[in-house]
Amino acid sequence: MRFIPRAVRAVVPVVAFLSLGTLASAQQQHGHAAQSASSPMAGQRTPAPQDAFVYIGWPNEGQTLNAGRIKIWFGARNIGVAPAGVTFANTGHHHLLINVPIPPLDEPIPNTKNHLHFGAGQTEAFIDLTPGTYTLQLLMGDAEHVPHDPPVTSKKITIHVR
Amino acid sequence: MKPLCYGAFALVSTLLLATHLDAQPQPAPESAKVYIIWPGDGQVIRRGKFWLRMGLSGAGVAPAGIDKPNTGHHHVLIDTNLPALDREIPNDKNHQHFGRGQTEARIELPPGRHTLQLLFGDANHVPHQPPLYSSKITVIVTP
Numbered sequence: 001m002r003f004i005p006r007a008v009r010a011v012v013p014v015v016a017f018l019s020l021g022t023l024a025s026a027q028q029q030h031g032h033a034a035q036s037a038s039s040p041m042a043g044q045r046t047p048a049p050q051d052a053f054v055y056i057g058w059p060n061e062g063q064t065l066n067a068g069r070i071k072i073w074f075g076a077r078n079i080g081v082a083p084a085g086v087t088f089a090n091t092g093h094h095h096l097l098i099n100v101p102i103p104p105l106d107e108p109i110p111n112t113k114n115h116l117h118f119g120a121g122q123t124e125a126f127i128d129l130t131p132g133t134y135t136l137q138l139l140m141g142d143a144e145h146v147p148h149d150p151p152v153t154s155k156k157i158t159i160h161v162r
Numbered sequence: 163m164k165p166l167c168y169g170a171f172a173l174v175s176t177l178l179l180a181t182h183l184d185a186q187p188q189p190a191p192e193s194a195k196v197y198i199i200w201p202g203d204g205q206v207i208r209r210g211k212f213w214l215r216m217g218l219s220g221a222g223v224a225p226a227g228i229d230k231p232n233t234g235h236h237h238v239l240i241d242t243n244l245p246a247l248d249r250e251i252p253n254d255k256n257h258q259h260f261g262r263g264q265t266e267a268r269i270e271l272p273p274g275r276h277t278l279q280l281l282f283g284d285a286n287h288v289p290h291q292p293p294l295y296s297s298k299i300t301v302i303v304t305p
Contacts, residue, residue, distance in 0.1 A: 057199065057215070073199070075215065080263025081223035083233060088225045091263045121222025121233050123265050 045106065048148030049090055052079035054138045055154045064160040067131050072096060073124045074138055079152055084119030085143055092140035092148060094118040096125065099135050102153060108145035117145065129161045187248070190290035191232040194220035196282045203299040210271040210303035214238060216260070216280055221294070226261030229285040234294070236260040237287070238267065239279045244295060250287045259287065273305045 057073035059065060074094045082091035095109045096116040109115055118125060138154035141147055199215035201207060216236045224233035239245075242256040251257055260267055269278075278301060282294035289295070 073217070075266065076264075077213070077266050080225060080260075081265055082228065082263050083222055083224050083230050086224060086228050086230070088228065088263065091225060118222075121224050121230075121263070123216075123218050123223055 045146055045149035046092070046142035048092070048140070048150060048152050049078050050150070051077075052090070052140075052148075052152050053077055053154070054079070054094070054140055054152050056136055056138060056157055059136075059157070059159050061155070061157040062159070064162060065129075067129060067161050069126045070129050070159075070161070071124060071126055072136065074118070074122075075154075076123070076140070076152075079140065081121050081123060082143070083121040084117065084141075084145060087143045092142050092152065093121060093145075094123070095139045095141055095145075096127075097135075097137040097139055097156075098127075102137070102139060102151070105147045105149075105151050109139060109141050109147065111145075117141075119145075131161050133158060133160050187288045187291040188229075188231070188234065188284035190282075190292055190294050191221050194218070194232070194290075194294055196236070196280045196294045197296045198278060198280055198299055201278075201299070201301050203297075204302070205299075206302045206304060207271075208304050210273065212269055214267045214269045214278065216265050216267070217296075218265075218282070221282070223263050223265060224285070225263040226259065226283075226287060227285055234282045234284050234290060235263060235287075236265070236267075237281045237283050238269070239277075239281055239298075240269075240271070241276050244279070244281060244293075247289045247293045251281060251283050251289065253287075259283075261287075271301070271303045273303045276301050276303060 055075040057075040058071060080091040081093060082088045084093050098114045100114045103110055111117055135156050135158050137156040139147055140152040197217040199217040222233040223235060224230050226235050237251050238258045240256050245252055253259055277298050279298040280296040281289060283289055
């Protein structure tokens, strides 16, 4: 069996959502952000090394890909990977933002079909995408899924799926 | 009193040893794969300083000491063969550990041909069962 994160298996329906422009309602449906606003951790973000950065190693900016399973490779430099829930200096876990801007930085990254969590320490993923244009961006989160200070985020890339 | 101390010591040592021997290597997730993203086999690298990019499919990365199923951390074997797979991976200049969950590492090699191979290790630096290692590649460093 090939390894596909649970969250990722749900991407196909998201894509339908996106094309229908019902993104906002999809987010509300899964809105963790509201719950986390009262988190006692707010304002005490985990420090990240100044030279840490993440990047999308694959696909490339502007790339056109065939619809179906698309491999996304997560690059991380000067910062390590640890599963969610593990507190270990200078580590975090990857989150892939699809078609959404960076969420608020002082609370846990939402867990929706547009904010995929890779809390098992994955460093790559396969996502299913239907034809269309997508933006992809990585954002690291700490043990509690809160972005570091400063936030460790990749450039936002745009890809075309045909 | 003294014999009691020795007795206690012996007991504790035996227990510790037993615990150690009981530690089984972590099972590797089905179809997990470790591979070198960069450099490619046969890559020529000027001056020998480069970022090694470590790839992992079907499993996760966790720092050394973190005992979570389906995770481990990378080790790179430089100019050496696979070590014994049923014990801790040696820690020396030919067996570099990335116990802080690194997925990229800065490597510096002198001019010449060098082999690189990744070997995944569990929380205790012991290879998984079955072991997860990449194919061994050769890089050529020029001055």
